[in-house]
Amino acid sequence: MLTVPEPVSGYNGNGILLYHTIDTLKTPLKFTFEEDSMLWRTYRIKYNWEYDTEYMLEIDSAACVNIYGITSSKLSKAIKTREEDYYGSVRLNLTSISCPMLVQLVSNDDQENILIEEKTDKDGMVVFEYLAPGKYKLKVIYDENGNGKWDTGSYQDKYQPEKVAYVNEVQKIRSNWTEEISWDLKVDLTYTKNIRDYELEEQKRKEAEEKARQERENPQREQLRNSIGSGSQQIRR
Numbered sequence: 557m558l559t560v561p562e563p564v565s566g567y568n569g570n571g572i573l574l575y576h577t578i579d580t581l582k583t584p585l586k587f588t589f590e591e592d593s594m595l596w597r598t599y600r601i602k603y604n605w606e607y608d609t610e611y612m613l614e615i616d617s618a619a620c621v622n623i624y625g626i627t628s629s630k631l632s633k634a635i636k637t638r639e640e641d642y643y644g645s646v647r648l649n650l651t652s653i654s655c656p657m658l659v660q661l662v663s664n665d666d667q668e669n670i671l672i673e674e675k676t677d678k679d680g681m682v683v684f685e686y687l688a689p690g691k692y693k694l695k696v697i698y699d700e701n702g703n704g705k706w707d708t709g710s711y712q713d714k715y716q717p718e719k720v721a722y723v724n725e726v727q728k729i730r731s732n733w734t735e736e737i738s739w740d741l742k743v744d745l746t747y748t749k750n751i752r753d754y755e756l757e758e759q760k761r762k763e764a765e766e767k768a769r770q771e772r773e774n775p776q777r778e779q780l781r782n783s784i785g786s787g788s789q790q791i792r793r
Contacts, residue, residue: 557592557598557599557600557601558598558599558600558601559597559598559599560597560598560599560620560622560628561597562597562622562623562624562626563596563597563622563623564597564620564621564622564623565621565622565623565625566620566621567619567620567621568616568618568619568620569589571615571616571618571619571620572589572613572614572615572616572619573613573614573615573616574587574601574603574611574612574613574614575611575612575613575614576609576610576611577610577611577612577634578610582612585603585611587601587602587603588601588602588603589601589602590602592670601613605637605686606637607637607638607639607640608637608638608639608640609636609637610634610635610636611634611635611636611637612632612633612634612635613631613632613633613635614630614631614632614633615628615630615631615632616630617629617630638688640732641731641732642688642689642731642732643685643686643687643688643731643732644687644688644689644729644730644731644732644733644734644735645683645684645685645686645687645729645733645734645735646661646683646684646687646692646694646727646729646734646735646737647681647682647683647734647735647736647737648681648682648683648684648694648737648738648739649680649681649736649737649738649739650676650679650680650681650682650739650741651679651738651739651740651741651742652679652740652741652742653676653677653678653679653741654741654742654743655677655698655699655700655702656675656676656677656699656700656702657675657676657677657696657697657698657699657741658673658674658675658696658697658699658704658705658706659673659674659675659676659682659694659695659696660672660673660674660694660695660696660697661673661684661687661692661693661694661695662692662693662694662695663692663693664690664691664692664693664726664753668693668695671692672684675699675704677702687729688729689729689730689731690728690729691726691727691728691729691753692726692727692729693722693723693726693727693751694722694723694727694737694739695720695721695722695723696720696721696722696739696741697718697719697720698718698719698720698721698741698743699718700718700719701718706718706720719743719747721741721744721747722749722751723737723739723751724749724750724751724752725751725752725753725754726751726752726753726754726755726756728755
C-alpha cells in the first residue's frame with residue numbers, strides 16, 4: 557500500500573516496477589497497481605506474494621504527476637516477506653446476505669484504515685490471509701447500490717446512508733493460527749457499534765485488583781512499622 561501526499565492527476569504504470577531479488581539478480585514481475593476505492597490518495601500493489609522472499613519496488617522519477625503538475629521523486633523500496641508460520645488468518649462464514657457487501661479488515665484504532673477488502677453478494681466464506689500478528693477490527697458495508705463504496709445519505713433526495721456493521725469484538729491474530737467466525741448479516745435496525753477488547757479489559761481488571769490489594773496492604777505495613785518502632789523505643793528506655 558502506498559499513500560501519496562497530494563492527489564495524483566495521473567501516473568505512468570510503466571514507471572512502476574516490482575522485482576523478485578536474489579543477491580544482485582532482479583527478476584521483473586507482473587502485478588496490479590490500482591487506486592484504493594475507499595482510502596483517499598492511497599494505491600495498492602496486488603501480487604501473489606511468496607513467503608520468506610525478497611522483493612524490490614522501484615518507481616521512476618516522473619512516474620506520477622500530482623494536481624499541481626509536480627512529478628514524483630524516484631523511489632526504491634526493499635520488501636521482505638516473513639516465513640509462512642509468522643502469519644495468521646481470519647475465516648468469516650457469512651450468512652443472511654441480502655445485497656452486495658463490502659467486507660473489510662480495518663486497523664484497530666480510531667482511523668480504522670482499510671487493510672483488506674473483499675466483495676461478496678452471497679452467503680459463504682470470506683478469508684483474510686497473510687495477516688501480521690496483532691489486533692484488528694472487522695467491518696461490513698451494506699453496498700445496496702453496488703457501486704463499491706459507502707454512500708452517505710441525502711436529505712434532499714430522501715435516502716439514508718448505507719448501513720454499516722462491525723463484529724463487536726477486537727480480533728487478536730496470532731502467528732500460525734486461523735480465527736473462525738460465523739457472522740449473521742441480517743439487517744438489524746437496532747445495531748449499535750460497541751467494539752470491545754476483552755483482552756485489554758481483562759488486563760485492566762487485573763491491574764485494578766493489584767492496585768486495590770496494594771492499597772489495602774500499605775496501611776497494614778505502616779501500622780506494623782509504627783508498632784515495631786514504638787517497641788524499639790521502649791526497649792532502649
